[in-house]
Amino acid sequence: MNRRGFAIGLLGSAGLLLGMMAFARSAQAAPQRLLRTGADEFRPEPLTPFERELVRRAEESGALHMDESYGPADNNARGLRLKNNRAAVVGLAVRGRKYGISLDGTHDVLIKNFIFVGRRSNDRFGSGLILGQQQGTRGETWLSNAWIDLKEPGPEPDYRKANNEAISVERNNAPLNIRRAVLIGAAESGIDNKGDVRMDASFVASGHRPIRVWTGGSLVMANSTVLAMPRFGGFWFGGGEGAARLAYYNCRFGRVGGRAGDLSDEIPDWMVAKDEDDPVKIAIQRLGRDPFDRDSGSFWASTNAPVPSGFLAGRT
Numbered sequence: 001m002n003r004r005g006f007a008i009g010l011l012g013s014a015g016l017l018l019g020m021m022a023f024a025r026s027a028q029a030a031p032q033r034l035l036r037t038g039a040d041e042f043r044p045e046p047l048t049p050f051e052r053e054l055v056r057r058a059e060e061s062g063a064l065h066m067d068e069s070y071g072p073a074d075n076n077a078r079g080l081r082l083k084n085n086r087a088a089v090v091g092l093a094v095r096g097r098k099y100g101i102s103l104d105g106t107h108d109v110l111i112k113n114f115i116f117v118g119r120r121s122n123d124r125f126g127s128g129l130i131l132g133q134q135q136g137t138r139g140e141t142w143l144s145n146a147w148i149d150l151k152e153p154g155p156e157p158d159y160r161k162a163n164n165e166a167i168s169v170e171r172n173n174a175p176l177n178i179r180r181a182v183l184i185g186a187a188e189s190g191i192d193n194k195g196d197v198r199m200d201a202s203f204v205a206s207g208h209r210p211i212r213v214w215t216g217g218s219l220v221m222a223n224s225t226v227l228a229m230p231r232f233g234g235f236w237f238g239g240g241e242g243a244a245r246l247a248y249y250n251c252r253f254g255r256v257g258g259r260a261g262d263l264s265d266e267i268p269d270w271m272v273a274k275d276e277d278d279p280v281k282i283a284i285q286r287l288g289r290d291p292f293d294r295d296s297g298s299f300w301a302s303t304n305a306p307v308p309s310g311f312l313a314g315r316t
Helices: 014-037 049-061
Strands: 063-070 078-083 087-095 099-104 109-117 125-131 141-149 163-169 176-184 189-193 196-200 203-205 211-214 218-222 225-228 235-238 243-249 252-255 281-286
Touching (some): 049 063, 049 109, 087 099, 125 141, 163 176, 189 203, 189 218, 211 218
Parallel strands (some): 078 099, 099 125, 109 141, 163 189, 189 211, 203 225, 218 243
């Protein structure tokens, strides 16, 4: 995306300016109500300049969703379904549904201050956010400040029993950009990625394979923590002939229950796995410099990575 094209300028009319001011006030205040959904450590953040511009564009020619909540529902219910348009979602809580947000054929989408808690489904599938289940996204997706906890009873390596993840990215999607996310509580994984994902300042400790990267997919991550559940690994690569790519910078790796000071800044061999008969080429690169633009007008505004309590020794 051309960053200059997202430079913040004067709004076109007094009416639009007033609308944006009202939207910004509500967007920053509304998520306080989300704290009652079960993500007690979640804290909303104000919109950054980059995000305000995405909101403005969605208001001009797209869809706005502000301060919405969806409670538990049966029959494989979804929270919010976005299709074939530009959108901005600011302050959304979804509890007890199969999917939190699904995107199909969308143009640029901002999702800010998002909570998904407690998968509820008639089958083994489900996720907090899913891209391209029916049709690949056409524009980039920007996920900023999210807490996704499926609250499964624990890792389940039998895919006949469980195949759910915090975030699912199918093939043929435009890039997904993740800034400051907590991805926990799934039976299978935190991210199941067949596309192009970039992630900064995030925490992943979910399922029996917290991060899955398929052939043709790539994940670039910085300033993040990935923890494996006891007796399980951390990264799985697969999908047949071709390369599955992972690049990382300034990240920490280890096991749930370990001490923060004992985490490794390099991915340990024991965390990496593939199926024995899978010809996938695993391409892992430890980067020597930050891969993201930290300019004040960029999506990648610097932030601290969250570390939920209960995952590392000393954090209760």
